[in-house]
Amino acid sequence: xxxxxxxxxxxxxxxxxxxxxxxxxxxxxxxxxxxxxxxxxxxxx
Numbered sequence: 001x002x003x004x005x006x007x008x009x010x011x012x013x014x015x016x017x018x019x020x021x022x023x024x025x026x027x028x029x030x031x032x033x034x035x036x037x038x039x040x041x042x043x044x045x
Contacts, residue, residue: 015045
């Protein structure tokens with residue numbers, strides 16, 4: 001997740017990455033807190 005955040009977002013506190021995981025659809029912060037990975041749905045900034 002961290003490598004995707006660094007590649008896709010222009011700044012650390014600017015934008016979100018949306019993932020689909022076994023725990024549901026989560027943003028990158030929620031996925032990191034739940035220790036789950038998944039497939040990239042999109043990113044917004």
